[in-house]
Amino acid sequence: MIVIMKPEVSTEELSPIINRIKRAGLDVQINHGENRIVLGLLGDPEILRSVSFQQYPIVDKVVPISNSYKLTSREFHPQDTVVDVDGVKIGDGSFVTMAGPCSVEGEEQIMEAARMAHAGGAKILRGGAYKPRTSPYAFQGLGETGLKIMRAAADAYELKVITEVMDEAHIDVVAEYADIIQIGARNMQNFRLLEAVGKTGKPIGLKRGISGTIEEWLNAAEYIAVQQNSNILFIERGIRTYERATRNTLDLSAVPLMKKLSHFPVIVDPSHGTGIWDLVSPMARAGVASGADGMIVEIHPDPLNAWSDGDQSLNEKNYLQMMKEVEVLVEAMQKIKSLTKGEIVC
Amino acid sequence: MIVIMKPEVSTEELSPIINRIKRAGLDVQINHGENRIVLGLLGDPEILRSVSFQQYPIVDKVVPISNSYKLTSREFHPQDTVVDVDGVKIGDGSFVTMAGPCSVEGEEQIMEAARMAHAGGAKILRGGAYKPRTSPYAFQGLGETGLKIMRAAADAYELKVITEVMDEAHIDVVAEYADIIQIGARNMQNFRLLEAVGKTGKPIGLKRGISGTIEEWLNAAEYIAVQQNSNILFIERGIRTYERATRNTLDLSAVPLMKKLSHFPVIVDPSHGTGIWDLVSPMARAGVASGADGMIVEIHPDPLNAWSDGDQSLNEKNYLQMMKEVEVLVEAMQKIKSLTKGEIVC
Amino acid sequence: MIVIMKPEVSTEELSPIINRIKRAGLDVQINHGENRIVLGLLGDPEILRSVSFQQYPIVDKVVPISNSYKLTSREFHPQDTVVDVDGVKIGDGSFVTMAGPCSVEGEEQIMEAARMAHAGGAKILRGGAYKPRTSPYAFQGLGETGLKIMRAAADAYELKVITEVMDEAHIDVVAEYADIIQIGARNMQNFRLLEAVGKTGKPIGLKRGISGTIEEWLNAAEYIAVQQNSNILFIERGIRTYERATRNTLDLSAVPLMKKLSHFPVIVDPSHGTGIWDLVSPMARAGVASGADGMIVEIHPDPLNAWSDGDQSLNEKNYLQMMKEVEVLVEAMQKIKSLTKGEIVC
Amino acid sequence: MIVIMKPEVSTEELSPIINRIKRAGLDVQINHGENRIVLGLLGDPEILRSVSFQQYPIVDKVVPISNSYKLTSREFHPQDTVVDVDGVKIGDGSFVTMAGPCSVEGEEQIMEAARMAHAGGAKILRGGAYKPRTSPYAFQGLGETGLKIMRAAADAYELKVITEVMDEAHIDVVAEYADIIQIGARNMQNFRLLEAVGKTGKPIGLKRGISGTIEEWLNAAEYIAVQQNSNILFIERGIRTYERATRNTLDLSAVPLMKKLSHFPVIVDPSHGTGIWDLVSPMARAGVASGADGMIVEIHPDPLNAWSDGDQSLNEKNYLQMMKEVEVLVEAMQKIKSLTKGEIVC
Numbered sequence A, B, C, D: 001m002i003v004i005m006k007p008e009v010s011t012e013e014l015s016p017i018i019n020r021i022k023r024a025g026l027d028v029q030i031n032h033g034e035n036r037i038v039l040g041l042l043g044d045p046e047i048l049r050s051v052s053f054q055q056y057p058i059v060d061k062v063v064p065i066s067n068s069y070k071l072t073s074r075e076f077h078p079q080d081t082v083v084d085v086d087g088v089k090i091g092d093g094s095f096v097t098m099a100g101p102c103s104v105e106g107e108e109q110i111m112e113a114a115r116m117a118h119a120g121g122a123k124i125l126r127g128g129a130y131k132p133r134t135s136p137y138a139f140q141g142l143g144e145t146g147l148k149i150m151r152a153a154a155d156a157y158e159l160k161v162i163t164e165v166m167d168e169a170h171i172d173v174v175a176e177y178a179d180i181i182q183i184g185a186r187n188m189q190n191f192r193l194l195e196a197v198g199k200t201g202k203p204i205g206l207k208r209g210i211s212g213t214i215e216e217w218l219n220a221a222e223y224i225a226v227q228q229n230s231n232i233l234f235i236e237r238g239i240r241t242y243e244r245a246t247r248n249t250l251d252l253s254a255v256p257l258m259k260k261l262s263h264f265p266v267i268v269d270p271s272h273g274t275g276i277w278d279l280v281s282p283m284a285r286a287g288v289a290s291g292a293d294g295m296i297v298e299i300h301p302d303p304l305n306a307w308s309d310g311d312q313s314l315n316e317k318n319y320l321q322m323m324k325e326v327e328v329l330v331e332a333m334q335k336i337k338s339l340t341k342g343e344i345v346c
Helices: A012-023 A045-050 A107-120 A144-156 A168-177 A191-200 A214-225 A254-261 A270-274 A277-290 A316-339 B012-023 B045-050 B107-120 B144-156 B168-177 B191-200 B214-225 B254-261 B270-274 B277-290 B316-339 C012-023 C045-050 C107-120 C144-156 C168-177 C191-199 C214-225 C254-261 C270-274 C277-290 C316-339 D012-023 D045-050 D107-120 D144-156 D168-177 D191-200 D214-225 D254-261 D270-274 D277-290 D316-339
Strands: A002-005 A027-032 A037-042 A059-063 A083-085 A088-090 A096-100 A124-126 A160-164 A180-183 A204-207 A232-236 A266-268 A294-298 B002-005 B027-032 B037-042 B059-063 B083-085 B088-090 B096-100 B124-126 B160-164 B180-183 B204-207 B232-236 B266-268 B294-298 C002-005 C027-032 C037-042 C059-063 C083-085 C088-090 C096-100 C124-126 C160-164 C180-183 C204-207 C232-236 C266-268 C294-298 D002-005 D027-032 D037-042 D059-063 D083-085 D088-090 D096-100 D124-126 D160-164 D180-183 D204-207 D232-236 D266-268 D294-298
Touching (some): A012 A027, A027 D027, A096 A107, A168 A180, A180 A191, A191 A204, A191 A214, A204 A214, A214 A254, A270 A294, A277 A294, A277 A316, A294 A316, B012 B027, B012 B037, B088 B096, B096 B107, B107 B144, B144 B160, B168 B180, B191 B214, B204 B214, B214 B254, B232 B254, B254 D277, B270 B277, B277 B294, B277 D254, B294 B316, C096 C316, C124 C144, C144 C160, C144 C168, C168 C180, C168 D168, C191 C204, C204 C214, C232 C254, C254 C266, C294 C316, D096 D107, D124 D144, D124 D294, D144 D160, D168 D180, D168 D191, D191 D204, D191 D214, D214 D232, D232 D254, D254 D277, D277 D294
Parallel strands (some): A096 A294, A124 A160, A160 A180, A266 A294, B096 B294, C096 C124, C124 C160, C204 C232, C266 C294, D096 D124, D124 D160, D160 D180, D204 D232, D232 D266, D266 D294
Antiparallel strands (some): A002 A059, A083 A088, B002 B037, C027 C037, D002 D059, D083 D088
């Protein structure tokens, strides 16, 4: 940690702060700059972070050096982590598609959605049985019934299942039916939930918070990883910005950035990332080209009558068209990787 | 709900959409504008919201008319709601201060903090026993032990207690020791937790989400209110913006705006709102002047050694000074209210 | 324009507002909703916008229907506009690269940069002679000298020139040397400058403002277009968000969205969009895949010693590698377009 | 400047970077941390900033120490600067109100507005003759005619005049009629315009940019100050955030923060800060309590028929009521200042 003094602070004035540092068992290096003194502090990171240097009127700025996440960092684990979802590998250089409706609405709908997903080449079925809804009066999901019929639909088309859990009480039942447990954007910093899903050992799809920073996202993954669960998938789903012409702003630069800072795979969600169905295909293509390991996309047999997120869901025709486009880009990315003998930047 | 067609769409082209509307059991009024047709839709709001009009290529824009929250709205309950916290009234025109450390750290610290809080005129002791921390390696709170010693400290100085609950599992124990249960910013849209605290019937301090919109905040309160709990306090704690010179951007316009749209009291948090101790007093003063019903502020007997949030905590001297300033402004606001015979704008 | 009344407002209470509307020469349709009256207003859009309906206490919300931009809209000009930059066509389905240093620093540097740009396949040389710098003490550009040596370098390698103009006083000299005049992000709403560059008839590269909305950007283009200049290129360069791990957040969804709403070409700037050199290639690739008509990228013979923006500039090796990757994706996009017989979604 | 290496980088690997630093004529201190090396760099700040350390793969982070603004800083000028506007002092502990319409619309309107402004106790008349408008089809202001009639109206009621200049071409004429030249939010980083108004020597009202950071705002003032003009007023007018329930988010914490970092007075604009007339009074009050030196507020004899910004303009009754409230708070703030013998925190 670096502590920068205000200009013209003298060595004598440093005494209280130096004493405080030593009392905390930390080492200190004193550097004399142009017109400022700068302290370099050494010691246990958690102790470093616990001292409130900003309270000293002579302090100008405090700069942390080390990150608080460890297991999640690329430094800790230089190779890419490949997450194995009951045989479907994510992070091995392939591009995996997860597709399905926003909400599981009934047997026929989810079976039809699974058929569509499979027809387009998706390997994993998405669908919500427990739904986080802004209003208490909106449809909240079918619960366990929804999980059961989604599992049956997925099995009928040899798909894996990803679905969201919203609270600890439902972790067991979700874990029973799902192959990947999804943590929604609103729960990225629901720390007790992170710990609890971490303990299941199951693959976890960790969505970026609605206004989650890159650093908070990495730390959220650390809550899962410390439970000895390294089956983590980061899902970029767009962030909240001033721009409201789209539902969110899909931050595709997060793909190469997260892959630089961490070893876990990164998935993009062009549906929530835009909120508008005819922007989904272009952003899916861009997601492939950004280097993502897969995508999660909302499709529906009849988007006009979807119970939720109909505006951003693709119908069968548009979904199949998108998947053809994505396939062409996946091939192009393979070609690029061979060009660079795997040395592709980020 | 209003559905605006693209320019030059003809009446004939409307047939599919009109049929869809009628099948949903909704009424429709067709208006012919300059160069566009505009539909006015009537019927059950939840049905209205469930149709994905954006999927029709002839539709340009969809505008909802009614709000999804009801019990929380000023229209539903025109008078101010006064929340009674075991004898301390909030929302009755007075200004109530909640003060205390970020974290309960031990018996001595919390007892000393309670003494300070009381000395300054605070009526309610704040302090965290379950702490939401970005990193899993940071201090997570003392748990039930913390609750016990905070209760004892509060009782010693005749203070009420507000403290955060982070998951359903701890609601009972928190409810046992606390007078107000706080929902933290990261949990504003943890809907199951909102329902569960709603059921306790206790006063709930509902912090605005880190990037919560005014509308989402009102809807979050609705999740509590539908549990027949109308002891809700909105706490404005700053929102996340591009500006990082302060920890958050304290949105004081939310005070008059929330009081216009809802009947529940509004509290400001100048500590998290700024993150810098010497901005706390000015923002506390501004909070009073904006018309808030109270404030929640972080104080610490020894901020330099606080285990968390030391940078934004006030020491005794600065806290007492702030409380004197606040008192002068509270009196000024009383004078203003008498000037306007209670007709103060917002 | 639609004016939505508060609930329970009666027809009688409407009189003052109806009179006001009629005095303004506007037509009005009165619609009775579930528990609200909704007015549909017809007439001159500028008159509509000039009435302050929010001042009437009985009004809840005002919703504009028509956009304020016209010449810029896709509705006005359904076909794609192809901008011809002295023989280099932009917007015709090809992908055009503009490359060069942030600042023109000297003859040798810009000549070397032009050689690099050309070697990688760029058609247009970028470089700043008038530099907008946050601090008055930072290098402000070489001015006309810079323009001259950039022109010479571009001519030596058969490149066109794009460069920024910061104020009206320099438009003539910039227009003399440049093929495309760039309006920087800080000037997107410098309306007098927009009008003045519009009058030159030259191609204009209009960067999105630092926090420019899609709608403001379209209206900014309208200021140019009303000067009978339809040689406009939109340049998405990232927007300011809460996330500071990257310099800006590159909003690639703006590519398909702008192409849906307008007929002018869209260029992406992965250098300013990320601010970090090793994120530039992935975002360049993603830009191609999003459907952009070209990109503008910072390169430098010696980024370590660049006078500005060195952190985000590519050296020759990385630039040439990126251009190979981009070429593969451009081919893939051509294949996709042929698949869809030009009916590519966006 | 501090340059933090990645973990495990050895002293040997530092050679290229150390050589680079020495070639630039800078001094360097090498510190060995827990598992990282940290460099402290000394020398000319502009040279320091010009080296692109991020290009070295062994570098993790670069942290600037000194600010790029000087004349604007509190360190350079510890006492408050008092700006004298032809006899009206701003920054001397008083609270000065600037009031008037958004646009000057005609003789009668501006004369009536001046009468109102004066009746409420404002000392300065605001009003726009050159208007920055999002759309080219919107009213652009009366130009010099507007300036003339505003001057006449101000003189009739012994008011000073503040008005915006949008481009260099109009600086002379604006300077002829105005006492304070306003730089609008869209022009905070129009650097040539800042230099040009700086040269007039006139008081400059520098609005914060729509998404201007505190640091950019201070640097923008520096562009004026280096022209030997230290008659600068900062105007906080709200920033662009994700929240659209208000037009902008008024950042009142900027008041004490700017007063801490700089010596120039700070004015608040509750009209643009909220965009909604009935939020203006509460935010004006909060502005006083935050420690601002004055406010600028939109009033109109007939807001319903205002040519621009009618929604946020106060009519006479509401304006006079607000001024009474503000007066009570100004007195309260005087009392607070006397309590603290001028040692008021901020």
